Amino acid sequence: xxxxxxxxxxxxxxxxxxxxxxxxxxxxxxxxxxxxxxxxxxxxxxxxxxxxxxxxxxxxxxxxxxxxxxxxxxxxxxxxxxxxxxxxxxxxxxxxxxxxxxxxxxxxxxxxxxxxxxxxxxxxxxxxxxxxxxxxxxxxxxxxxxxxxxxxxxxxxxxxxxxxxxxxxxxxxxxxxxxxxxxxxxxxxxxxxxxxxxxxxxxxxxxxxxxxxxxxxxxxxxxxxxxxxxxxxxxxxxxxxxxxxxxxxxxxxxxxxxxxxxxxxxxxxxxxxxxxxxxxxxxxxxxxxxxxxxxxxxxxxxxxxxxxxxxxxxxxxxxxxxxxxxxxxxxxxxxxxxxxxxxxxxxxxxxxxxxxxxxxxxxxxxxxxxxxxxxxxxxxxxxxxxxxxxxxxxxxxxxxxxxxxxxxxxxxxxxxxxxxxxxxxxxxxxxxxxxxxxxxxxxxxxxxxxxxxxxxxxxxxxxxxxxxxxxxxxxxxxxxxxxxxxxxxxxxxxxxxxxxxxxxxxxxxxxxxxxxxxxxxxxxxxxxxxxxxxxx
Numbered sequence: 001x002x003x004x005x006x007x008x009x010x011x012x013x014x015x016x017x018x019x020x021x022x023x024x025x026x027x028x029x030x031x032x033x034x035x036x037x038x039x040x041x042x043x044x045x046x047x048x049x050x051x052x053x054x055x056x057x058x059x060x061x062x063x064x065x066x067x068x069x070x071x072x073x074x075x076x077x078x079x080x081x082x083x084x085x086x087x088x089x090x091x092x093x094x095x096x097x098x099x100x101x102x103x104x105x106x107x108x109x110x111x112x113x114x115x116x117x118x119x120x121x122x123x124x125x126x127x128x129x130x131x132x133x134x135x136x137x138x139x140x141x142x143x144x145x146x147x148x149x150x151x152x153x154x155x156x157x158x159x160x161x162x163x164x165x166x167x168x169x170x171x172x173x174x175x176x177x178x179x180x181x182x183x184x185x186x187x188x189x190x191x192x193x194x195x196x197x198x199x200x201x202x203x204x205x206x207x208x209x210x211x212x213x214x215x216x217x218x219x220x221x222x223x224x225x226x227x228x229x230x231x232x233x234x235x236x237x238x239x240x241x242x243x244x245x246x247x248x249x250x251x252x253x254x255x256x257x258x259x260x261x262x263x264x265x266x267x268x269x270x271x272x273x274x275x276x277x278x279x280x281x282x283x284x285x286x287x288x289x290x291x292x293x294x295x296x297x298x299x300x301x302x303x304x305x306x307x308x309x310x311x312x313x314x315x316x317x318x319x320x321x322x323x324x325x326x327x328x329x330x331x332x333x334x335x336x337x338x339x340x341x342x343x344x345x346x347x348x349x350x351x352x353x354x355x356x357x358x359x360x361x362x363x364x365x366x367x368x369x370x371x372x373x374x375x376x377x378x379x380x381x382x383x384x385x386x387x388x389x390x391x392x393x394x395x396x397x398x399x400x401x402x403x404x405x406x407x408x409x410x411x412x413x414x415x416x417x418x419x420x421x422x423x424x425x426x427x428x429x430x431x432x433x434x435x436x437x438x439x440x441x442x443x444x445x446x447x448x449x450x451x452x453x454x455x456x457x458x459x460x461x462x463x464x465x466x467x468x469x470x471x472x473x474x475x476x477x478x479x480x481x482x483x484x485x486x487x488x489x490x491x492x493x494x495x496x497x498x499x500x501x502x503x504x505x506x507x508x509x510x511x512x513x514x515x516x517x518x519x520x521x522x523x524x525x526x527x528x529x530x531x532x533x534x535x536x
Contacts, residue, residue, distance in 0.1 A: 043245040043535050045517065047072060048258040048270040050385050051251045052416060054229045057220065058209040059193035060140070060156035064418055066387030067441065067526040068271065070191055072249055075527055076231055078193035078214035081114055081133075082186045084443075086521065086529040089291055092347055093525045095186050099128060099194060099215065109181040109477060116172040120238045122196035123219045130168040135197040137166050137176075147197075149205045155425070158450050158458060159188045181477040183484065184445040191444065217242045217531045226251065242531040243519065253385035253417075259512075262286070268514035268535060272390060275332035278510070285515050289522040290508040292345035294443040295388055296338055297395075299380060299435040299502035300461040307376050308434060314499035316366035318356040321402045323505060330394050335505040341492040343506045345524045346442055347481065348488035355496035356503065363406045375407020378434040386417030388439030388526070390507055396437060399504065427457045435502070436460065443526055448472060448488055452495065463500040 055062040055069030059078055062069035075083075081100040084093040100114040120128035138145035140152055140160050153160070164177045178185065199213035212220045217239070218231035229249040233242040250267060252258045258270040259277050263284075273281060273288070282288050299317075301308040308314055323337035336344065339354035367375060382396050383389050393414070400410045415430050420438060423429070429436045442448050449472045450456050454464040471491040475484045495501075513520060520533040 043243075044248060045244050045246070045269060045530065045533065045535055046248040046250065046267040048250050048252040048261050048267040050253060050255075050258075050271045050387065050389070052253045052385060052418065053226050053251050054223060054249055056209050057212040057223065057229075058152065058205070059136075059195050059212075059214075060152055060159070060191065061209065063155050063191070064421060066417065066421060066439070067443075068387030071387075071527050072247075073229070074191070074193050075216070076218040076247065076530060077212050077216045077220060078195065079120075079216050080190050080192050080194065081116075082190045084190055084523075084525055084527055086523040086525055086527055087532075089522050089524065091524065092294070092345055093523055093527075095190060098190075099133075103186055105183075105185075105479070109178075109183050109185075109479060111175060111177045112182075112185055113169070113173065113175050116174065117238065118172055120215055121236065122198070122215050123213045123234060124196050124199055126196045126198040126213075128194070128215055129171045130174050131171075132194065132197050133174050134166060134168055135200075136192075136194045137163070139195070139200070140192065147200065151205075156192060158425075158446060159190075159192050159444065183476050183479050187444050188446045218247055221246075237531075239531070243534040244530065247530060255385075255391060262512060262514070265514075268517055270512050273510055273512045275330065275334050275391065275510075278332055278334065278512075281512055287513040287515060287517065288510065289513065289520075290334060290510045291522045291524050292336070292343070292506070293509050293524045293526060294343050294346045294441045295439060295507040295509070295526070296341070296343050296441070296503060297335070297388070297390065297437070297439050297505050297507060298338075299399075299437050299504070300429070301435050301500055301502065302429050302433065302460075303462050303500060305432075305434055307370065307372060307378075310370045311497075311499060312366045312370035313372065313376075314502075316363040316370065316406070317403065317408065317502045318499055319359045319366065320363035320406045320408070321399055321502070321504065322358045324358065326395060326398050327505060330398055331390065331505065333508075334510040335390065335507050338503040338506045341495045341501070341503060342489065343442070345506075346488075347485040348442070348492065350489045353489055353492045353496070355493070360406055367406060367408075372407070375409065377409045377411070379411045379413055379431070380435050380437060381413045381415055381420065381430040381433040382437035383417040383420045384414045386420075386439070388441070388507055389417065389437075390439075390505075392437060395504070399502075424460050425458055427460050427462075429460050439507070441526060442488070445475070445484070445488075448475075448491065452491070452500070461500055463498070465494060465498060468494050 051065040055065035062074035079099045082095050083098040085096045101117050102115045104113045139147045139149050140156050162179050164179045166176045196213035200208050217237045219234050221230040221232045223229045231247045255274045261267045262270045339356050342349045342353040450458040454469050468491050471487050475487045478484045518534050
């Protein structure tokens with residue numbers, strides 16, 4: 001079954017599962033709880049995810065549940081040629097070697113030579129080498145290959161679009177050629193994961209998703225859809241055995257149910273606690289962790305539909321919302337206002353990128369100048385949970401109230417997270433709404449071009465500006481990281497003038513850990529290194 005068909009079949013069951021989870025949470029919450037109540041037992045990490053289900057377990061297809069799927073599944077079972085350095089909490093993570101030990105571009109950045117790591121084996125004993133690398137690249141990109149997997153190509157397309165060809169030099173060297181310069185290819189390859197060719201051949205594409213085999217720090221143990229996934233430490237991991245013995249993932253989309261599971265000891269880690277519960281969780285001895293990371297929470301306007309064809313309307317909404325009140329009253333400090341298009345934890349951020357504020361009078365003036373003195377009615381499609389989405393219903397309800405004050409009436413249209421991602425990555429706004437709310441990032445540089453580049457499949461709002469396209473094209477020719485960051489800052493200032501999004505907040509990545517969890521580093525990243533923590 002393809003991931004798209006699988007997620008479509010699950011949509012009808014999401015409401016029932018959510019109602020059940022909420023009912024269970026009320027019972028558990030009534031029992032109170034503390035940081036010392038219960039435990040998952042032994043050196044086991046049990047994580048309460050925001051997703052409504054465990055993602056598809058096949059390499060890049062884990063992104064079917066957003067970056068949370070990559071964080072807890074793909075990055076644990078698999079490796080890429082490159083990865084983000086998640087060992088520090090005080091700097092933006094840089095790209096470091098993973099299955100490739102080093103890489104070198106040619107002069108015009110159209111060909112990259114990767115020296116592969118020696119002595120690595122997949123969980124089933126299959127050797128990692130150039131043949132395994134090419135097998136996987138064929139799976140992602142080569143339509144003429146017997147192992148080509150269309151669903152994987154569609155999901156991984158943001159990171160692999162632009163690969164022209166590749167070939168083996170020797171057992172531990174490959175060359176990747178690209179369609180034009182690609183200065184940040186190592187960044188984009190961080191989420192191109194490698195599967196055991198032996199396992200893929202034995203199980204087939206659909207079967208492999210039930211029995212995944214990678215080279216990552218954890219090995220697949222078991223899966224019960226809608227309930228849990230279990231992974232075990234890889235004793236032969238090339239970077240050293242993880243300190244934790246077992247990781248259990250539990251999809252708990254309802255935030256109240258997540259915190260109840262934490263308090264009762266069913267889990268010892270939760271993503272996105274309800275902001276109102278944060279002070280109490282701290283007082284009970286739980287570890288409440290936050291950090292800036294490359295995150296933005298916008299409304300993506302549908303620029304093909306009036307009134308959002310008018311730039312003054314788009315800008316007006318950016319002056320109509322009270323971001324600080326949202327941070328203070330709804331999010332309780334677990335996010336920060338987004339006043340422009342660049343998160344503070346992005347290398348491109350400059351103070352000049354902050355372009356908006358809270359000025360309802362200015363918003364009304366702009367609406368009048370645009371021909372909407374009495375406002376208008378619009379629809380917003382938004383996810384009910386999911387990776388980076390925080391507490392979307394209360395947040396969007398607050399924005400709805402802000403916009404009503406300037407005459408803009410917003411009809412909220414909730415949709416399940418995986419279903420939204422399916423539409424978004426194919427360039428659609430669900431239900432042809434006037435805007436969609438979705439959590440996004442520029443953590444991998446190619447995302448700038450994906451979200452805003454003319455003709456990009458993932459440019460769901462259909463924004464276009466030749467100046468922005470030119471800056472993105474130039475960035476692909478510049479090898480120096482700081483110089484590229486300056487180009488993205490210039491693009492962000494143009495974006496602020498065009499206002500293709502309503503930018504709202506940047507998340508601070510709140511999660512809560514039991515005091516029995518030791519050694520975790522909260523990096524400035526969507527991703528998390530689970531190998532250096534222990535439980536007990």
